[in-house]
Amino acid sequence: MDLDQLRNMVQAELARTRRTRGVLALVGLVGVGLFGYLAYSAPTNLLRIGGGLTVAGYVLFLVLGWHRMALPAPDVAAASVAFLRQSLALRRDAVLRGWIVMAAPLLPGLSVILVGLWIAAGQRWPQKLWPLAALIVLWLVTFLVTQARAAAKVNAEIADLDRQCEA
Numbered sequence: 001m002d003l004d005q006l007r008n009m010v011q012a013e014l015a016r017t018r019r020t021r022g023v024l025a026l027v028g029l030v031g032v033g034l035f036g037y038l039a040y041s042a043p044t045n046l047l048r049i050g051g052g053l054t055v056a057g058y059v060l061f062l063v064l065g066w067h068r069m070a071l072p073a074p075d076v077a078a079a080s081v082a083f084l085r086q087s088l089a090l091r092r093d094a095v096l097r098g099w100i101v102m103a104a105p106l107l108p109g110l111s112v113i114l115v116g117l118w119i120a121a122g123q124r125w126p127q128k129l130w131p132l133a134a135l136i137v138l139w140l141v142t143f144l145v146t147q148a149r150a151a152a153k154v155n156a157e158i159a160d161l162d163r164q165c166e167a
Contacts, residue, residue, distance in 0.1 A: 028062035046116035054109025064101040068094045092154040
């Protein structure tokens with residue numbers, strides 16, 4: 001592997017981290033805005049509490065997600081392979097535990113909102129709330145499958161980097 005190719009790979013990894021942080025900030029701020037509005041304008045106190053818990057979950061999501069994507073800047077070209085391998089290993093570990101950072105902080109607030117809607121729906125709650133509950137479960141399953149695929153992709157990138165360095 002030549003030095004220019006290695007520099008390009010490191011720069012691509014840093015650019016991916018900056019893009020991911022931007023998307024994280026955008027999603028977090030939109031979530032805070034939407035659920036903050038729900039917490040402010042909800043008709044019942046239970047829905048307000050659920051909105052407030054979800055806002056707190058989004059803030060935790062932002063803080064934890066921002067910190068897990070921190071990468072040290074590479075110092076010299078000789079350390080670039082180690083830097084790239086370390087950043088890929090960090091990304092793999094972050095992807096494997098991504099549900100803890102991204103989904104778990106939101107579940108208490110979403111659960112309280114669902115209970116508040118259940119109470120508001122009265123006797124008709126199965127007909128009215130099963131689509132919402134199914135969407136939440138579908139979101140979690142899709143999230144976990146996506147995380148597993150992303151972890152496998154990063155493992156392949158690490159193996160490819162190791163193969164290129166040996167050659």
